[in-house]
Amino acid sequence: MADLPARIKQMKKLHGDAIGSDSPFNAQTLQHSLNNPNQENWKNFEKGSEAGRLMAKLYGGAYKPQISYPTLKTKKAVNNGAWQPSNKGNAVVSKFDKKKANKVAAPKFRQTSNYTFAPVDFIPKKRNADACQTMIVDAEMRQSAYRPPHMNAFSGDDEKQRLSEVFTHKGGKALPKDLTHPVGPAPYEVRQRQAEQQRVLEAKAARRTRLNGGVDPLYVEPAAAAPERSAKDQLFDQIYDEIKDRRAYQEEMELAGAGKANRQKVAAEISSRLSKLSSIDKGRAAEVMIEMYQ
Incomplete structure (x- = not known):
């Protein structure tokens, strides 16, 4: 203690640290702490006790216990005479x-047949009665049995x-x-029925025509279609109908x-409609006026 610096002695008096040879804070440690003031020396705990070891683990001390593990026992490979890879020293072929x-x-290939065919064997034979009946x-079964119609799937308007x-x-x-x-x-469904009725009528007419030497006795010529009227005539008739409606209305009111x-x-x-006519x-228009005012 006599050779310690005065600063260390002062620290001992202030903090009561036990400075000795058994303590981790010996003279060499304290001198190192003075030379390196930024180092965290407080983490150096004593490893001789259980408490010191626990504190060292908690505060980051690099404490590693010295455990002496027993040596592993291994068996040597026994050569039983079987084949082993050649990269081993005790390989046996x-x-x-x-x-x-x-x-x-x-594998064995199929043996060729010893049977020989005669030319008569290749002549087609007639079917017997049983084969024909079958x-x-x-x-008959294929013709009478139900067969679903062949319809292409479709999806349209x-x-x-x-x-x-x-x-x-x-x-x-x-x-x-x-x-x-x-x-x-x-x-x-109504359209389908009408189409079917029309088909039946046409079939009957074709049969009558065939039986009567190409002439259908029930055939009636369609009436001649009325000639198409021009847009001018249609407009004239429309205005004339409006005049008739107004005259009839006024007569009822009278x-x-x-x-x-x-x-x-x-x-x-x-009067305005007559001028349009x-x-x-x-x-x-003159004929209409004569007809109206007679």
């Missing part, structure tokens, strides 16, 4: 056994329209009964005793 090699299973029964008609006219349970359309034939209220108005409307066709 087994001897070649010729008897075992002769008993190896190898073929007849099979053909026509199919969507048919499905919509089914939902509309074939009832349902999604809505109350009061809101459901009455169940009845769908429009597509009979009811209330014709005075609308008399001038109806007369003005008829004259601009369209003067000849027909």
